[in-house]
Amino acid sequence: MRVEQISVFLENKAGRLAEVTGILSDANVNIRALSVADTSDFGVLRLIVDDNAKAERVLKENGFSVGKTSVVAVEVEDKPGGLHRILSILTMAGINVEYMYSLVVQRNGHSVLVFRFDNIDGAVSLLKENGITVVDGSKVQSM
Amino acid sequence: MILDIGFETMPREDLEDIQVRRLQATVERAYYNVPFYRANFEKSGVKPDIIKSMDDLKRLPFTTKADLRDNYPFGMFAVPMDNVVRIHASSGTTGKPTVVGYTARDIKTWAELMARALSAGGAGRGDIIHNAYGYGLFTGGLGVHYGAEKLGASVIPVSGGNTKRQIVLMKDFGPTILTSTPSYALHLAEVAEEVGESFKNFKFKFGIFGAEPWSEKMRTELEEKLYLSAVDIYGLSEVMGPGVAMECHEAKKGLHIFEDHFIPEIINPETGEVLPYGETGELVFTSITKEAFPVIRYRTRDITSLNPEPCICGRTHVRMNKVSGRSDDMLIIRGVNVFPSQIESVLMGFEGVAPHYQLIVDRIDNLDVLSVLVEVGEKLFSDEVKILQDEAKKISKNIKDYLGVSAKVTLVESKSIARSEGKAVRVVDNRKI
Numbered sequence: 001m002r003v004e005q006i007s008v009f010l011e012n013k014a015g016r017l018a019e020v021t022g023i024l025s026d027a028n029v030n031i032r033a034l035s036v037a038d039t040s041d042f043g044v045l046r047l048i049v050d051d052n053a054k055a056e057r058v059l060k061e062n063g064f065s066v067g068k069t070s071v072v073a074v075e076v077e078d079k080p081g082g083l084h085r086i087l088s089i090l091t092m093a094g095i096n097v098e099y100m101y102s103l104v105v106q107r108n109g110h111s112v113l114v115f116r117f118d119n120i121d122g123a124v125s126l127l128k129e130n131g132i133t134v135v136d137g138s139k140v141q142s143m
Numbered sequence: 144m145i146l147d148i149g150f151e152t153m154p155r156e157d158l159e160d161i162q163v164r165r166l167q168a169t170v171e172r173a174y175y176n177v178p179f180y181r182a183n184f185e186k187s188g189v190k191p192d193i194i195k196s197m198d199d200l201k202r203l204p205f206t207t208k209a210d211l212r213d214n215y216p217f218g219m220f221a222v223p224m225d226n227v228v229r230i231h232a233s234s235g236t237t238g239k240p241t242v243v244g245y246t247a248r249d250i251k252t253w254a255e256l257m258a259r260a261l262s263a264g265g266a267g268r269g270d271i272i273h274n275a276y277g278y279g280l281f282t283g284g285l286g287v288h289y290g291a292e293k294l295g296a297s298v299i300p301v302s303g304g305n306t307k308r309q310i311v312l313m314k315d316f317g318p319t320i321l322t323s324t325p326s327y328a329l330h331l332a333e334v335a336e337e338v339g340e341s342f343k344n345f346k347f348k349f350g351i352f353g354a355e356p357w358s359e360k361m362r363t364e365l366e367e368k369l370y371l372s373a374v375d376i377y378g379l380s381e382v383m384g385p386g387v388a389m390e391c392h393e394a395k396k397g398l399h400i401f402e403d404h405f406i407p408e409i410i411n412p413e414t415g416e417v418l419p420y421g422e423t424g425e426l427v428f429t430s431i432t433k434e435a436f437p438v439i440r441y442r443t444r445d446i447t448s449l450n451p452e453p454c455i456c457g458r459t460h461v462r463m464n465k466v467s468g469r470s471d472d473m474l475i476i477r478g479v480n481v482f483p484s485q486i487e488s489v490l491m492g493f494e495g496v497a498p499h500y501q502l503i504v505d506r507i508d509n510l511d512v513l514s515v516l517v518e519v520g521e522k523l524f525s526d527e528v529k530i531l532q533d534e535a536k537k538i539s540k541n542i543k544d545y546l547g548v549s550a551k552v553t554l555v556e557s558k559s560i561a562r563s564e565g566k567a568v569r570v571v572d573n574r575k576i
Contacts, residue, residue: 007526009519011556037528042519042554044528065524065557098527116526 001124002070003114003137004052008045009065012038020045020059027058032143033114035101046101048073048114050141070120073103073140075110075133083113089130095123105143107135112143146262146294147255150403151458158459159197161403165431167194170203173437176221179214180206180439200406200429201417205440208241211381216242222435232280233380233480240280243380244435250289252432253383256401257290260389263399263456264374265349266320268295273318273347275327276354276478277303282384283354283478287322290386296320303327303478306334317346321371324478325352325361329509332368347371349392353378353385354478356445356466362395375465381441382428388463394455397462404432407463408440409449412470423448425470426463444471472570474504476511479548483569486515486550489541495522496538501560506574513550515542518557 010016017036024031033048049055052068059066076082090097096118103112112135117123124134145151153161171191173180184190187204194200211219220227228247232240245253266272272291276283284302291298299318301309309331312318321328328350332342350369353376357365365373377398378385387405388398400407405428409418412425426443430436446468451461474481483502490496499518504511517523517538525531535552542550 005526007524009524009531009554009556011559016556039528039532042531044526044531046526063556063558065519065521067521067524067526069526 001072001134001136002120003048003073003135003140005069005071005114005116006047006049006052006055006059007067007069008047008059009067010036010043010045012040012042017045019062020064023058023062024049024055027054029055029058032105032140033101033103033112035099035114037099046099048103048140052141069116072115072117072120072124072127073135073137074113074115074127075107075135076113078106078109078111082111086113086127086132089126089132090117090123093122093126095119095126103140103143107143108133112140144262144267145457146259151259151399151401151460153403153459155459158402162406162431163194163197165403166197166200166406166429167191169429169431169433169437170194170439172221172434173439177219177437179210179219183210197406200408200440203429203440205415205427205442206438207442208381208444211241212239215239217244220244220435221437222246227435231282231285231380231384233282241381243282246434249383249434249436252404253286253386254289254293256383256404257286257386258293259290259401260376260386261287261290261294261296261320261322261351263389263391263458264320264351264376265372265392266291266294266296266351270296270320270348271316271318272296272298272320272322273301273309273313273316274298275301275303275309275321275323275331276385281478282378282380283324286378286384286386287351306331307338310335310338310340313345313347314340319346319348321347321350321369322376323350323352324354325357325365325373326355326477326506326509326511328352328365328369328373329361333508342369342371345370349374351376351389355475356468358465377463377466379443379445381436381438382430382443383433387428391454391456391458396454397450397464399454399456399458399460399462400449402460405430407449407461409447410442412442412444412446420449420451420461423467426466444469444473446470474502474513474570474572476504476513476548479546481513481546481548485546486542489545490515490517490538492541493523493534493538495520499557499560501569501571503571504574511574513548515539515550515552516555516560517552518560519554520557523554 030050098116174191227244229245278284375390378387388400390398408427409424445466501516503514539552
């Protein structure tokens with residue numbers, strides 16, 4: 001049920017993000033989702049791609065520090081209150097969202113959001129109990 | 144004013160007589176009371192009785208900062224602890240500080256020499272001395288303080304920091320002498336301006352600046368911004384503290400070394416060969432009156448030259464020119480001695496940080512700013528920004544706790560630090576001194 005996310009450390013300098021997308025593009029890696037968390041000095045780029053192994057390899061070859069983290073992809077109803085319902089369930093159970101961002105494409109008419117939880121297993125079973133679709137890693141990559 | 148006419152203007156021949164006698168006594172005491180000196184002399188095949196004239200000094204072996212460190216904390220003391228009344232310490236190269244001790248007589252001698260120094264710098268009875276050198280293990284604050292009291296001046300023991308309050312005190316108390324590091328003095332001028340005050344309206348006549356090297360250009364700047372006459376003071380805790388050498392305000396051209404207490408030599412730092420007057424090399428000191436912590440041919444690592452020409456002030460003591468650099472990699476940041484190796488040992492405490500780091504020193508608004516660039520390798524990296532920020536904060540805090548100097552830690556991409564021949568360039572000093 002987990003999705004593997006790749007993260008890259010970037011200095012806050014012009015052109016660094018383009019360098020990453022260039023490397024991935026040259027390697028024919030497709031980006032499914034991404035987010036950037038930034039500070040005044042540096043940023044962390046988080047990516048869901050269609051080929052993790054290849055992406056990790058080409059980024060490392062180009063001198064980037066690459067990390068791997070498990071995240072959860074969740075279907076969210078594309079209507080008012082869709083996200084709120086999910087967050088309410090998690091909040092009641094005391095599960096913390098470290099960060100979240102959304103996939104570029106829709107699935108089954110739903111938006112797909114990527115979550116990083118402090119308690120992944122707890123979050124996944126809780127969401128399932130509440131009838132919320134958690135999307136499998138392989139499915140996210142091939143969407 | 145020359146405080147001690149007898150010693151400070153003594154003819155050179157008489158001075159040398161005194162130096163030889165004091166040197167003989169110091170060498171003998173060091174040899175018999177400090178195991179390190181005895182072993183060091185034996186290694187060089189010399190005994191204390193080889194000192195017949197000043198020329199024999201060069202036959203003695205050098206003492207280095209590493210020797211002091213190896214004998215941490217009290218191994219270099221030449222008197223029993225019963226007779227040590229004061230301990231000071233400065234930062235060392237690998238974490239352990241360099242510890243120095245003083246007998247009651249040493250403290251008295253130091254106060255006398257500091258009084259001489261303050262007097263040479265234009266201070267006297269009736270002056271109010273605003274002493275912004277740090278008080279504590281650092282010798283600056285207490286050294287000036289005792290000298291000021293000995294001189295009979297009024298001393299404000301304000302120490303470093305709390306700059307806005309210092310401006311208020313300067314305005315209200317009307318001090319006439321400022322003692323501080325030159326960079327802090329310039330910072331004071333800026334803060335004064337920020338709060339709508341000006342040194343123009345203060346009563347300062349002289350500023351006695353030391354604990355870090357400064358240039359003639361900086362003298363001009365200090366004099367223009369602080370409306371005072373700026374003079375240089377030199378010292379290091381291993382030799383005594385401030386008051387080893389002092390510029391006279393009459394000439395402002397080199398610092399008179401108090402040669403009745405300290406014998407200077409200039410050596411080639413590579414070969415150890417003694418260089419004649421006028422040539423530039425590493426300054427070496429031998430103390431000849433200290434009881435608790437005598438030093439014999441101590442290598443300061445400061446680069447300068449000696450000038451024996453008579454001075455218009457009347458002092459006969461040789462002058463050292465302003466220190467122009469170091470023969471090792473020590474940095475002086477806001478008066479604090481920092482060795483890159485000390486920062487490295489802090490970074491070693493964090494998994495995955497060393498050896499990929501770089502120190503950058505800038506002078507921003509006249510204050511030294513130390514930045515530490517740390518490469519984020521796989522081990523340090525996290526996809527969560529707050530974890531990375533916490534790590535940077537922790538590194539910064541440890542540097543502060545351990546070295547007493549604030550550092551801004553900046554995380555950079557791996558392999559982004561410039562390397563020369565595969566080795567990262569450790570230190571970039573952008574300060575223009």
